[in-house]
Amino acid sequence: MCDQSKPAQPATIACNHGWRDRLPFENRTDFENARRGFIATFDGDEVRREDGRVVWDFRAYDFQESEEAPDTVNPSLWRLARLNNHTGLFQVCERIYQVRGFDLSNMNIIEGDSGLIIMDPLVSAEVAKAGLELYYQHRPHRPVVAVIYTHSHVDHFGGVKGVISEEEVHSGKVRVYAPEGFMEETVSENVYAGPAMRRRAQYMYGGLLPKGPRGQVDAGLGKGTSRGTVTLIAPTDEISEAFETHTIDGVEIEFQLTPGTEAPAEMNLYFPQWRALCVAENACQCMHNILTIRGALVRDPRIWSYYLGQTLARYGDRSDVLFAQHHWPTWGADNIREYLADQRDMYAFLNDETLRLLNHGLTPMDIAEHIKSLPQPLAQRWHARDYYGSVSHNVRAVYQRYMGFYDANPAHLNPLPPVASARRTIEWMGGAEAVLEKARAEFERGEYRWVAEIVNQVVFADPDNAAARELQADTLEQLGYQCENTTWRNAYLTGAQELRKGVKRVPGGQAPDLVRALTPAFFFSLLAIRLDSEKAASQPMTLNWHFPDLDQDFALTVRNGVLTYLEGHRHDNADASVTMGKADLDQVGLGKLTLPQCMQDGRLAVAGDQAKVAALFSMLDQFQSSFNIVTPATLG
Template sequence: MRIARLTALASAALTMSVALAGPNPATPLTEQSNAAWLRKLPFADRADFEDAKRGLVARFPEPTIKSADGKTAWDFGAYAFESAADAPPTVNPSLWRLAQLNNEAGLFKVADRVYQVRGADLANMNIVEGDTGLIIIDTLLTAETARAALDLYYAHRPRKPVLAVIYTHSHADHFGGVRGIVSEDDVKSGKVEILAPNGFMDEAVSENVLAGGAMGRRAQYMYGTNLPKNATGQVDTGLGKATARGTITLLAPTSSITKPIETRRIDGIDFEFQLTPGTEAPAEMNIYLPQFRTLCIAENAVRTQHNLLTLRGAQVRDAKAWSYFLSQSLLRYGDRTDVLIGQHHWPTWGHARIVEMLSDQRDMYAYLNDQTLRLLNQGLTPLEIADTLKTLPEPLASKWYARDYYGSVSHNVRAVYQRYLGFYDGNPAHLNPLPPEQTARKTIEWMGGADAVLAKAREAYAHGDYRWVAQIGNDLVFADPSNAAARALQADALEQLGYQSENATWRNIYLTGAQELRDGVPKLQGSSLGSADLVRALTVPNFFDYLAVRLNADKAAGKAMTLNWQFTDLNQRYAMTLRNSALTYVADAQHAQPTATVTLTKATLDKISLKQLTLPQAMQSGAIRIDGNPQAVAGLFAMLDTFDPAFNIVTPHGYQK
């Protein structure tokens, strides 16, 4: 691509790539790319802006939501820069439009006795007024934002007690705030009922355990948590503004929805639950309120194409099942629904509009699944499929709620390929390639050395070939991460890709990569096991599985032991074996002649997991009793790795800037 000012741009590119300073402005080529979006999509359609404001009761009274220690859990002013009507050159106009819509924060009336709090966390809180109390559908991510959301409601509606909480699905932004609105004592006493879809607890606590360290680190990129909130940084996440900071909590359900369709009457209100397993979450359900002709679609339909494989990492979701359950929702509720609410974004009113939206969302996931299968059966590889499909078919591609703000055609079709065929694309050259650092060094050497490659990469950057510069720049950095000029150019290319991206998570990933190339990886503290409530919710098998993941095979080489575990409070017994650098266990069993027997309570194990108690302290106090070899348990724990929550991503493992 060639345009006017290319010579000046080339000169600027040479200058900006020498120093690791940033952020940079949008290049003329990025400005041109972003301006072109104004001709691609129906920006004159302002219906969403009307709907996002509809029913407003009140804004939040304070500029921030604070945690108990005085820290800011949520800052309503952080995105004030998005009030400008026109997108700045550093933000894709389509993404800017969504970012403005997601900035509508406050308490909204959706229908008679149905209210919604938006804009104080990644997700929504829906509040249904019963005859004597409230039924809360999802609780946001943190106790601090949940409490503020309920306080806003109480400031403008009668102060009725919360009688029931419903978790629509097993992701933390929908249950993490529960202790901000109800107490554990009230749940235990029966004053408050908690309902959730079948399998909720297992999915809620297990998804982020075994690969939790990597997921947490990648989530920093996906949500842009370390980026400044401004026009050259984080502007949105696609589903909402950001993830709140604060205390993630969990109270176990008192009742589970187990039938495909199940009805309950709660405080005078009829609720019809539709289980949708294996869709946006492994455990998820829609909720229909017949008295109010209102359908809560959970997170199965949002105002963006969703992820079939979240970029933080998880198991691939089933696009075919997702489409199927949306079909079932349309069949069962389409003719009886006047209001559609979800756990992200704003509602949809009107029968015809609701049917159109759900039909389009159904078709979108069917298209992604079926067209990927069509092309993979023709022999196309994941990247070839992504390059072939590129976008959804018209008129679907022009619907705002089908745009690539969170999921994308590009990474979703690759997810479908992975679900059916796995990581290997069938090409023998890709079966056992060299690891990244070796590949990078050899590639750069064969291309004439770092200086020659850097000169060619700068020329490509000047021509706006940012995808290629990011790709070859990655090889330059992995071949020699101390090469400051290579890191700078790689950062510059990633930055422009971020500025051009319609997808909020792609933007966050690109810009976080640029930030870490320039500034290094921020050293963070944290546990991949998450909050105290999530640790306490782990089953003993969950904990043992996590121990097995942490076992360092080199430290365990040649060692063997058998341990019997006895949990007195749970009346559970386990037989554990260390052999061949693998840690395995069997429930309801004991070794006849163990190396040692460990007797304790689950509460003691929780305290050790939360670092509130050390193993020696527990043994000294009698909280743990060890019969047999007293060094066995200490020896096992000495073989375990502690995961770094800030490992390298855009530079080689082990490199420190």
């Protein structure tokens, strides 16, 4: 399909040129740090899966060699994109190495006395394996004796089977360390709202965009996410104390739990032997998200700031190098202390200033417009720029955390839904043609925010209006070209692409290891989410469910259109009793079997009213993997 993207408009070119005078581009420290310790890069152009599909393309960003930003990319973002293009094996300090540019995240390798400790093995097994092979090409070939997951996001555990096997863990040859609550948070985030999050992530990371000056140039924390096999091996050891010291293969590590910060389950690590501090993803070379635009629970910037302050107080005077799970390290005690203090102050400001303004009665959008940037001199620090999180959406997230979605204006208590509101609005404004004529004039003046807002109404009133779709695409594209924030750029440009070309239907599905990690309780919670309440309202039932291999019982109740369950209970007079093995349940979760098929071939045994069990299965909803976003979404 031909490229339908368009060049930057004069207003966008002027906007982007203006950025060159706003920030300290003459400061080259980050480029020096990004190159420091470089050993070698990958010997090849691609990493592939067994089936031949490309998992990671090292050539994809070759267009970013020029220091001068093209007109279609914000110069500040272009700078970050070039920094994130430093790829290969790097030495952080004595016995600590880092693989960068193989995925969204970094894989850290610590040399123990007899083997290796792998920290955060990337998103997928193929790139993790390639990263370890690169290390072995330049360092002694020693076995992996431990893996550490710093937190519960997939880019920090998904590649684990590229560096170790389950057999090695089960035999005791390898230990796996993680913060308390890791498995629960890992599974729950990927299950309850998984289909919606995966769809929205396509916008956030720009995975469906072409790589290039008019397309995806970066993902903020790294270049993008690999497309290989996501795996998971459960931890053997949980870190549960606020500060906990372990010696692993001769390496002393002090773990600092930081729950509720960037992830619900997260921890920093300190290596006293080398005065090295790992801050996981609690501090990056940019502003992070209080609420990621792919969707998640709102994070707590107050506690995030508190733990960064604790880290600074405890390790700031004892660290010569700071490294993390994204970007490049920071060297030098003074630099580390300033960096941690800036990151601490950044999240404290977002929290406290939002609360100050909301207590004056300002609404989320008022606050976002009022707080244009961080205070000076923090706004001039490259490690506090809006590359991944942004001041605009982070302050709205803080408002949401404390006050919810409602801004207290009664006019907003029960507004019309988007399509009905759009149709009435456009009708009142004289119809689509009149609106588009005015919008085109505003577009020529560079008033892209307003054009996007009003033409969106035309598109939702009439999704088949080709002129409206094209103007909206052109507008979103210019907004994307102006963005310093990678996720905003990717979202704008993905929206423009889908308005022009339609939604690309991408197969859904969950990683097998994540499905196998689902407890029966999580499975029944997922059934409850999938239950069509309108169908279920007239079909009450009680079911007992037994897992003989786990020796677990569950009492399920469908009543008032909802499904609830109690673990460790059985109904006295259930409509039916179901017996099923956990392994067969996993096959259902992976989509390799259906529950009706299990009933037919005996994998699922039913005693009592089989019609009730069949009715339950018939009332479960199926989710679309590629629902509409920039045009109205529909059920079914």
